[in-house]
Amino acid sequence: MPGxxxxxxxxxxxxxxxxxxxxxxxxxxxxxPGQFIHVRCDKEGLILRRPYSLSGMAGSVVNIMVRExxxxxxxxxxxxxGQELDIMGPLGRGFSIDGGSRHGLVxxxxxxxxMRFLADRLRRLGLEETLYWGVEGEAEYGGLALExxxxxxxxxxxxxxxxxxxxxxxDMLLDAGVxxxxxxxxxxPRGMLTALAExxxxxxxxxxxxxxxxRMACGVxxxxxxxxxxxxxxxxxxxxxxxxxxxxxxxxxxERIRG
Amino acid sequence: xxxDKRINLEVELSGIRLRxxxxxxxxxxxxGREYAEWVDLEMLxxxxxxxxxxxxxxxxxxxxxxxxxxxxxxxxxLENAGLESxxxxxxxxxxxxxxxxxxxxxxxxxxxxVVVASEISRSGMADAIELNISCPNVKKGGIHxxxxxxxxxxxxxxxxxxxxxxxxxxxxxRCGDIVEMARAVAAAGADGISLINTFPAMAVDVETxxxxxxxxxxGLSGPAIHPIAVLLVWEVARALDLPVIGMGxxxxxxxxxxxxxxxADAVAVGTLNFSDPAAPLGIIGGMLDFLKRxxxxxxxxxxxxxxxxxx
Ligand SMILES: Cc1cc2nc3c(=O)[nH]c(=O)nc-3n(C[C@H](O)[C@H](O)[C@H](O)COP(=O)(O)OP(=O)(O)OC[C@H]3O[C@@H](n4cnc5c(N)ncnc54)[C@H](O)[C@@H]3O)c2cc1C
Ligand SMILES: Cc1cc2nc3c(=O)[nH]c(=O)nc-3n(C[C@H](O)[C@H](O)[C@H](O)COP(=O)(O)O)c2cc1C
Ligand code: FES
Numbered sequence: 001m002p003g004x005x006x007x008x009x010x011x012x013x014x015x016x017x018x019x020x021x022x023x024x025x026x027x028x029x030x031x032x033p034g035q036f037i038h039v040r041c042d043k044e045g046l047i048l049r050r051p052y053s054l055s056g057m058a059g060s061v062v063n064i065m066v067r068e069x070x071x072x073x074x075x076x077x078x079x080x081x082g083q084e085l086d087i088m089g090p091l092g093r094g095f096s097i098d099g100g101s102r103h104g105l106v107x108x109x110x111x112x113x114x115m116r117f118l119a120d121r122l123r124r125l126g127l128e129e130t131l132y133w134g135v136e137g138e139a140e141y142g143g144l145a146l147e148x149x150x151x152x153x154x155x156x157x158x159x160x161x162x163x164x165x166x167x168x169x170x171d172m173l174l175d176a177g178v179x180x181x182x183x184x185x186x187x188x189p190r191g192m193l194t195a196l197a198e199x200x201x202x203x204x205x206x207x208x209x210x211x212x213x214x215r216m217a218c219g220v221x222x223x224x225x226x227x228x229x230x231x232x233x234x235x236x237x238x239x240x241x242x243x244x245x246x247x248x249x250x251x252x253x254x255e256r257i258r259g
Numbered sequence: 260x261x262x263d264k265r266i267n268l269e270v271e272l273s274g275i276r277l278r279x280x281x282x283x284x285x286x287x288x289x290x291g292r293e294y295a296e297w298v299d300l301e302m303l304x305x306x307x308x309x310x311x312x313x314x315x316x317x318x319x320x321x322x323x324x325x326x327x328x329x330x331x332x333x334x335x336x337l338e339n340a341g342l343e344s345x346x347x348x349x350x351x352x353x354x355x356x357x358x359x360x361x362x363x364x365x366x367x368x369x370x371x372x373v374v375v376a377s378e379i380s381r382s383g384m385a386d387a388i389e390l391n392i393s394c395p396n397v398k399k400g401g402i403h404x405x406x407x408x409x410x411x412x413x414x415x416x417x418x419x420x421x422x423x424x425x426x427x428x429x430x431x432x433r434c435g436d437i438v439e440m441a442r443a444v445a446a447a448g449a450d451g452i453s454l455i456n457t458f459p460a461m462a463v464d465v466e467t468x469x470x471x472x473x474x475x476x477x478g479l480s481g482p483a484i485h486p487i488a489v490l491l492v493w494e495v496a497r498a499l500d501l502p503v504i505g506m507g508x509x510x511x512x513x514x515x516x517x518x519x520x521x522x523a524d525a526v527a528v529g530t531l532n533f534s535d536p537a538a539p540l541g542i543i544g545g546m547l548d549f550l551k552r553x554x555x556x557x558x559x560x561x562x563x564x565x566x567x568x569x570x
Binding site for chain 1: 286287288293294296297309315318321325326328329330335481482531532533534536
């Protein structure tokens with residue numbers, strides 16, 4: 001059950017341009033990887049909450065990873081230990097972990113947040129996973145790659161070649177081969193997700209789940225603001241906040257998403 | 260708490276009794292269900308549904324939202340599942356609540372408005388209709404029903420004939436003469452006026468020179484439009500003797516009281532619900548404290564106060 005909490009910032013760590021916050025909600029939280037919380041930013045002039053994927057959780061504490069891109073995220077990044085945040089969540093539909101033992105996770109940039117939570121969940125279930133993470137350059141996310149490498153089987157790609165493999169993370173996954181995977185899970189920029197979806201065949205697309213982003217107002221399915229195009233025959237639109245943020249590859253109309 | 264009992268929050272609009280003057284705006288509370296697990300809906304004064312159209316409507320392509328300083332733009336484009344689904348699923352659920360329901364009706368031709376409004380009225384499950392006339396008339400090349408008073412009055416007259424419950428007409432703030440518009444729809448048979456819908460607006464990303472919304476333009480809501488709502492409610496309430504539901508950027512109990520003082524008989528919270536779904540209840544609490552502090556014994560006594568004081 002989602003709820004509204006006054007959550008206290010109990011830990012704060014910086015990884016390059018990302019700030020990881022641990023939030024104490026005061027009650028046991030039941031959340032799935034891929035779900036998000038809707039966070040109020042008490043900054044003058046900002047009227048909407050900001051959605052953030054859960055990057056992990058333990059008991060009554062939930063974690064998020066915030067990248068500073070504008071006024072709201074800047075305010076969140078500057079929040080201090082002991083500060084209270086007004087959050088709603090966990091919201092939306094998370095990843096469903098398919099049967100089978102081999103799982104491929106692909107993250108682009110900040111898309112790492114839900115993937116970290118998912119990798120942790122898979123590991124606890126005793127499943128085998130490989131996490132492919134692509135970024136522009138190593139410095140962008142500080143020592144996060146090193147830390148993740150300790151937690152899971154990480155294949156790291158940088159566009160500028162500053163660490164890991166040089167190049168694009170989708171190519172890295174495709175080169176490794178997707179045929180034998182029981183589940184493909186992806187989160188990242190639109191361009192990366194469409195490139196991935198369009199290089200899969202019918203069968204592998206069915207095995208793909210993507211975590212989507214869209215601008216949000218309500219976060220609970222009431223305003224119809226946060227939609228993505230649904231695939232035929234359904235057509236029309238699905239809401240990211242309630243029908244998603246996680247969708248099966250075949251639920252979405254990738255042609256219309258590419259635009 | 261004993262004291263509270265002496266303060267009467269009830270208001271009456273067109274014979275409909277509201278336990279307090281706080282409603283929620285069309286399109287900002289879904290059809291109630293989305294917020295049922297967050298808020299005790301029965302504590303609201305009333306609920307205005309998302310716009311219902313005859314056929315299912317897919318709405319505009321995304322992105323549909325953009326935040327602006329103290330406001331937001333939306334171009335949802337009336338996305339809804341259509342009349343049939345609304346009558347089968349949403350309205351029965353809503354009407355089971357002990358809560359007055361204004362069903363918001365929209366259309367792309369006069370006929371569509373007439374059919375939807377008459378079916379809603381006939382269903383016996385709605386307390387009132389709120390007619391959203393800020394829609395393009397496809398048959399007339401897309402000019403809006405709210406574009407001129409004759410067009411609006413013509414529509415209201417046709418809808419009036421088929422509706423047996425109170426008919427409220429929701430006006431756009433982008434209007435040459437709001438009083439003339441309100442008079443025209445009143446003469447055509449409206450029982451009440453809702454003020455205001457979003458204000459047409461636009462934003463562009465200068466890095467790419469592309470509009471922020473896929474639809475290019477949208478409607479501005481939130482605190483940025485509140486003073487416009489205050490002015491228009493003031494003008495309409497002064498000129499007409501019809502109930503008015505005031506809305507537009509209500510962000511606190513003060514804004515709600517302000518709209519009542521300029522003539523709103525009830526008020527509706529919109530965009531604020533997105534960041535605080537329980538905001539209408541908080542506003543009721545704030546209003547009650549205010550009435551106590553001022554020694555005013557009813558919410559209804561706030562209505563028109565500024566007209567009496569300001570002349
Ligand atoms: C389901 C979901 C999960 C997300 N998870 C994360 C995460 O784990 N870490 C992270 O750093 N960011 C995440 N984001 C993106 C994050 O919500 C935006 O970066 C943030 O809202 C930007 O706010 P701002 O005020 O700093 O930026 P501004 O650009 O000033 O924001 C203006 C408006 O646009 C919206 N907006 C801006 N960028 C985005 C975006 N990419 N997606 C959706 N809305 C946006 C804002 O919410 C705000 O309403 C997620 C978005 C969604 C939808
Ligand atoms: C996301 C969104 C959707 C809306 N949808 C509708 C609608 O379907 N029909 C309608 O008559 N008004 C709609 N409105 C307008 C509101 O009902 C209200 O008139 C307006 O937002 C002003 O109030 P506010 O500033 O408090 O939000 C919508 C507003 C928003 C923000
Ligand atoms: S943000 Fe309102 S429906 Fe998704």
